[in-house]
Amino acid sequence: MDQIRLIASDIDGTLTDAQGEIPEFTRRVLTVLSERLPVVLVTGFNPWPAKRFLERMGPRVCAILQNGVFVWEDGHASERRMVDAVVAREAAELLLARGYVPLVYGADDVTRYVPHMEGMTMVSPLIARRHYQPYWAVDSLDDLFAVPPVQLSVCDTEERVRAIHPLLAGLFGEKAYVVLQPQPGRESWLEVNHPQARKAVALLDFAARRGVAPEQIFYSGDSLNDLEVMQQVGFPVAVANALPEIKALAWRQSGPNTAEGVAHLLNELFALGLTPA
Numbered sequence: 701m702d703q704i705r706l707i708a709s710d711i712d713g714t715l716t717d718a719q720g721e722i723p724e725f726t727r728r729v730l731t732v733l734s735e736r737l738p739v740v741l742v743t744g745f746n747p748w749p750a751k752r753f754l755e756r757m758g759p760r761v762c763a764i765l766q767n768g769v770f771v772w773e774d775g776h777a778s779e780r781r782m783v784d785a786v787v788a789r790e791a792a793e794l795l796l797a798r799g800y801v802p803l804v805y806g807a808d809d810v811t812r813y814v815p816h817m818e819g820m821t822m823v824s825p826l827i828a829r830r831h832y833q834p835y836w837a838v839d840s841l842d843d844l845f846a847v848p849p850v851q852l853s854v855c856d857t858e859e860r861v862r863a864i865h866p867l868l869a870g871l872f873g874e875k876a877y878v879v880l881q882p883q884p885g886r887e888s889w890l891e892v893n894h895p896q897a898r899k900a901v902a903l904l905d906f907a908a909r910r911g912v913a914p915e916q917i918f919y920s921g922d923s924l925n926d927l928e929v930m931q932q933v934g935f936p937v938a939v940a941n942a943l944p945e946i947k948a949l950a951w952r953q954s955g956p957n958t959a960e961g962v963a964h965l966l967n968e969l970f971a972l973g974l975t976p977a
Contacts, residue, residue: 701969704935705916706907707733709962711743711753713883713922714939718958720829722753725976726963732972734760738910742899743767744881744889744925746805746851747777748833766805766851767879767893767925768902779902780850781894782807787876788849791868791892792841795819800854800864803835806847810834814844822855822887851893858888865890879925882943891925900928920954920962921946937965 707730709715715722733739734757741763743750750765754772763772770777792802801819804812813823815837827835838844854861862882868890869878877898881889907917915934919926922942930936930949938950939961947953955961960976967974 701918703916704918704969705737706910706912706918707737707739707966708742708903708917708919708929708933710919710921710923710926711741711745711750713941714920714926714957715741715962716957717960722756723960723963725974726960727756728974729963729966729972730761731758732974733966733970734758736970738762738907738912740764740903740906742903742919742929744879744891746770746811746833747772747809749830752832762906764899764902764906766897767877767891767899768897769851769893771902771906780807781897782848782850783852783876783892783894783897785845785849787872788852788892789841789845790871791852791876792844794868794871795854795864796841798864800856800860802844803853803855804844804849805851805853806845807850808847810836810847812836812838812844812846814838814840819854819856819860821857826855826887851891851897853892854890855887856890858882858884858886861888861890868892881923881925883923898928899925900932903929904932918966920965922957937962 717723739761744767746766771779795802799818801823865880877893879891917933918935919929919933920937922939935951937952938947940956954965
């Protein structure tokens with residue numbers, strides 16, 4: 701596949717298995733490919749969970765984190781595109797008034813939140829699962845913004861994030877990028893970002909610095925935060941478990957994330973000859 705000069709992929713729901721981990725065969729495929737051409741993981745994850753995956757990859761694998769807030773190269777994150785503090789505070793006020801729990805990721809890499817019983821359904825298991833990441837319960841709106849915000853997000857049921865998305869998206873217009881990530885039957889996300897903290901913007905910038913054109917990029921994804929990327933790259937791939945909007949844009953469809961579909965497709969396209977353990 702000489703036409704492909706850069707491999708990029710979403711992580712959660714695309715490369716991860718049913719346990720939320722990147723399996724060994726997928727890791728091997730990406731590591732081998734990174735010896736041939738640039739490989740970049742493009743994810744909504746913040747640096748804490750993303751580092752767990754990156755530490756198991758070869759040193760050449762890069763990442764775009766929090767939908768374009770950070771770029772991870774050479775073992776550290778750079779290029780913070782931080783949400784406007786006034787926008788984030790206004791969003792937090794609205795969410796709290798409606799029984800949601802805004803999660804504010806701060807410039808000190810700590811996530812602060814004001815507990816609210818109705819909005820903790822998905823937040824409590826998230827915090828328990830991410831024991832390696834600092835989450836601080838605080839008492840007030842002012843405490844949420846003790847340091848400058850990087851991103852504001854909501855982790856809740858699909859129904860609840862879909863319900864609040866039009867309100868926030870309509871409120872901020874071009875002052876913020878409000879991205880919806882619905883996951884049927886799973887924790888779903890709504891994020892309020894800097895207007896340029898977008899997967900597509902960060903990935904195309906990353907590619908341009910390496911002399912790679914959009915039509916030379918392979919990208920695999922599954923959810924709505926992958927939509928802009930799928931529309932702009934030459935080789936968009938949807939995993940079998942992707943949302944219909946993603947499948948509609950796909951050049952190829954791989955097997956599901958639970959069967960390491962992307963790894964098997966890449967192994968075939970590049971004739972790597974690797975076999976699962």
